[in-house]
Amino acid sequence: MDNKRKYVIPGDVVTTGPFRPEQNVELQGNKIISTTIGISEIYDDSVKVIPLTGKYIPKINDLVIGKVISHTSLSWELDINSCYVGFLPAQDVFGRDFSAHADELASKLKSGDLVAARIANFDRTRDPLVTISDRDLGKIDTGDLVKISPSKVPRLIGKRGTMIQMIEMATDAAITIGQNGWVVVSCESPEGLLKAKKAIEMVNEKAHVANLTDQVKEMLESKGES
Amino acid sequence: MGGRDATMVLLDENGIRCDGRKVDEPRRIMIKAGGLKNADGSAYIEFGDNKILVGVFGPRDVHPKHMSNTDTGILRVRYHMVPFSVGERKNPAPSRREIEISKVIKEALEPAVMLDKFPRTAVDVFIEVLQADGGTRCAALSAASVALADAGIPMRDMVAACAAGKVADTVVLDVNNEEDQAGQADMPIGYMPNLEKITLLQLDGVLTSEEYKKCVQVGVDGCKIVYDIQKKALQDKYFGNGGD
Numbered sequence: 001m002d003n004k005r006k007y008v009i010p011g012d013v014v015t016t017g018p019f020r021p022e023q024n025v026e027l028q029g030n031k032i033i034s035t036t037i038g039i040s041e042i043y044d045d046s047v048k049v050i051p052l053t054g055k056y057i058p059k060i061n062d063l064v065i066g067k068v069i070s071h072t073s074l075s076w077e078l079d080i081n082s083c084y085v086g087f088l089p090a091q092d093v094f095g096r097d098f099s100a101h102a103d104e105l106a107s108k109l110k111s112g113d114l115v116a117a118r119i120a121n122f123d124r125t126r127d128p129l130v131t132i133s134d135r136d137l138g139k140i141d142t143g144d145l146v147k148i149s150p151s152k153v154p155r156l157i158g159k160r161g162t163m164i165q166m167i168e169m170a171t172d173a174a175i176t177i178g179q180n181g182w183v184v185v186s187c188e189s190p191e192g193l194l195k196a197k198k199a200i201e202m203v204n205e206k207a208h209v210a211n212l213t214d215q216v217k218e219m220l221e222s223k224g225e226s
Numbered sequence: 227m228g229g230r231d232a233t234m235v236l237l238d239e240n241g242i243r244c245d246g247r248k249v250d251e252p253r254r255i256m257i258k259a260g261g262l263k264n265a266d267g268s269a270y271i272e273f274g275d276n277k278i279l280v281g282v283f284g285p286r287d288v289h290p291k292h293m294s295n296t297d298t299g300i301l302r303v304r305y306h307m308v309p310f311s312v313g314e315r316k317n318p319a320p321s322r323r324e325i326e327i328s329k330v331i332k333e334a335l336e337p338a339v340m341l342d343k344f345p346r347t348a349v350d351v352f353i354e355v356l357q358a359d360g361g362t363r364c365a366a367l368s369a370a371s372v373a374l375a376d377a378g379i380p381m382r383d384m385v386a387a388c389a390a391g392k393v394a395d396t397v398v399l400d401v402n403n404e405e406d407q408a409g410q411a412d413m414p415i416g417y418m419p420n421l422e423k424i425t426l427l428q429l430d431g432v433l434t435s436e437e438y439k440k441c442v443q444v445g446v447d448g449c450k451i452v453y454d455i456q457k458k459a460l461q462d463k464y465f466g467n468g469g470d
Contacts, residue, residue, distance in 0.1 A: 007465045009457060010338075010375050011383035011420040026340075026382065033420065035340060035380040037464050052464050054378020055266065055285060057343075083285040083347045124345050125296070151378070208466060 004042045008034035014047055015040075022048035052208070056082045056150035056180040058119045058128040063137075065145070065178030066130065068113045071105045078115060078130060081150065081180040086117065086130040093132065114140040114184060116176055140176070143186030146197055148204040150181035155207045156200060163203065163213055170220040171196040195220060236408060237394035244404050245274075252388065252400040252448055257369065257459035259376045265352075267377025269459070271369035274402060275359035280369040282377040284349035285341070293348070299341030300348045303332040305366055307355040327363050328353075334367055334387070334416040334426035340380040349379055360403030361389050364414050364452075367426065372456050376463070383418040384456055385425055388448030390415065390441045392433060397440045399448045411437075415445035419453040 008014060014025055014032045021027045024036045025047050034040060038049040058064070058080065066078030066086050078086035091098045093108050109115065116137050122128035132138045148156065156177060157164050168175055173187035173196040183200055187193040199216050206212055234244045241249055253274030262268035265281035288294035305328040309315050320328075331353070341349060351373065353366045364387035371385040391401035392411035406412050411431025417424050424446070433441060 007461065009384065009460045010381035011418070013420065024380065028382070028421070033382065035382065036378055037375055037460055051378060053267070053376060083287065083344060124343075208464070 006040045007038075008040045008049060009037050010035055012040075014049065015042055018045075020046040022046050024049035024051055050154075051151050053149070053151055056080070058082055058084065058086075058122045059179070060119050060122055062119045062179040063177075064117055064119060064130070064180040065140070065176065065182035065184055066115045066117050066180075068109050068111045068115065070111055071109070073100045073105065076105065076109055078117065080117075080128070080130070080178075081147070081182055082128070084122075084127045086119075087127050088115070088117065088130050088132065109139060114143075114145060116140055116178070116184070140184050143174075143176070143184040144193065144197060146183045146185060146200050148181050148183060148200060149207075150179070152204050152207040153177060153179055153181055155212070156183070156203045158213065163216065166213065166217060167196055167199045167220065170217075171199070175200075234404065236405060237396055237398075241396075243393070243398065245402060247400075249396055249398045250444065250447070252451055253402065255452060255455050257372055257455050259372050259459045259463040265373075265377075267373045267375070267379070269369040269372035269376060271365050271372075273361060273365035273368070274400075275357060276355070276362050276365045277357040278362065278366050278369050279354045279356060280366065280373040281352045281354075282349065282370075282373040282379070283352075284377065284379070285344040285347035286350070288346065288348040294346045296345055297342070299344035299346075301332055301336055301339060301341060301351070302348055303328050303335070303351045303353065303370070305331055305353045305355070305363075307358060307362075311355045311358045327366070330426060330428065331363065331367050331370060335370060335374065335385055337423065337425050338371065338381045338383050338385050338418060339374060340382060343380060349374070349377075358403075360401060360406045361414070363387070364389050364416070367416050368452050368456060372459055375460055383420045383423075384453060385416050385418055386449040386453035386456060387414065387416040387426060388445055388452050389413060390445035390448065392431060392437060392441065397437060397444055399444050411441070413441050413445060415442065415449060417446050417449035417453075419450055 012034045034049045036051045038051040040049045064080045066080045069077045069079050076088040080086040094103050117130040117132050120129045120131040171192035176184045185196045256272040258270045267282040269280045271278050367387040390413050393405045393409040413429045416426030
């Protein structure tokens with residue numbers, strides 16, 4: 001870990017000087033102040049704080065797992081584990097020739113269904129617009145939902161996806177991670193499913209531990225032999 | 227109230243107060259961040275004999291809908307004392323005093339939280355006083371600030387709070403229940419330590435302008451002590467013993 005990283009709480013001065021404030025920091029006079037609990041990182045010209053807590057805030061192009069709450073005659077509403085509900089228009093599923101009286105929305109997605117979706121558009125004036133018209137998106141038919149803290153999603157993915165690849169390889173499970181902290185695990189064998197879920201929960205609980213990858217690896221291998 | 231000696235000496239000739247503290251000494255303070263599983267953020271504080279639990283929810287949908295603001299998130303605070311928090315059973319319905327303290331704490335937290343990032347949402351802060359012994363609004367404000375940080379609500383700074391007052395013609399830090407009842411003045415202060423700004427200042431009693439300045443100074447110094455404890459509480463939860 002390089003010495004530019006620091007643990008900060010709200011109000012802590014991360015650095016002073018001509019840096020561009022990025023996420024979770026605020027410029028006050030010539031000081032750059034952290035606005036959340038997290039780990040500060042200073043780059044050549046910018047500063048950011050990686051949060052360790054907090055709700056999921058939608059970002060355009062994020063892959064999320066949503067749960068259908070309800071629908072009107074024109075759109076579905078998805079719970080995306082955020083303070084806003086995801087808005088999925090019917091055209092997205094039925095195509096351009098969607099007609100409100102001919103097509104029944106409940107025939108495609110019912111409330112309670114899980115959906116892999118992408119945030120198509122979001123700004124502060126409107127609820128996030130989500131889409132499922134893309135490869136790998138759409139209704140999720142099989143698998144178990146595991147809920148983790150959204151701030152720990154990057155840790156579960158690991159550096160260039162190492163952590164998640166390792167879990168997938170060891171258990172033969174297919175894991176879909178939503179940026180909103182919801183993860184769907186599906187696996188042919190029940191043991192693999194249990195083990196993958198256990199590994200994900202382990203990452204969620206021990207996200208701050210330094211050699212977590214080794215610990216997870218150990219857990220995955222130890223159970224495999226017995 | 228409180229069942230302690232009615233003829234007690236508030237300040238003896240050695241400068242020792244009725245509970246054995248020096249004039250510039252706060253009570254024992256312990257803060258624990260987290261602890262409530264179902265809340266998004268929480269904190270527990272013991273401030274002398276005060277015991278207060280705070281839970282924070284949000285940002286989340288606003289109900290009733292008409293309260294929501296399209297420009298910014300809103301902060302809602304409920305300060306409540308449980309019936310067994312004081313000597314004689316307290317009616318659990320919100321009293322005039324609790325409504326006032328809720329408002330005062332809300333306004334003391336507002337300069338710190340940055341809710342403009344979450345339009346159309348609300349952040350709810352629930353404060354439950356389990357045991358009261360004077361200075362609950364300061365203790366509650368300190369704990370609420372820790373709970374908000376625990377919930378990951380963006381904040382410009384923490385808010386630390388501590389009271390100062392005048393007892394037996396002397397300016398003292400952190401007045402307790404006895405000193406509040408029998409003393410001459412009580413001044414709760416909320417303070418943002420890094421921005422060096424005061425967010426709460428109330429005064430019950432009469433002070434000369436010199437005493438007033440001294441009181442503010444003593445109170446702010448007390449807030450800095452509280453801030454160090456808040457900081458430690460958050461570090462303990464998030465950085466474990468690996469924190470630097």
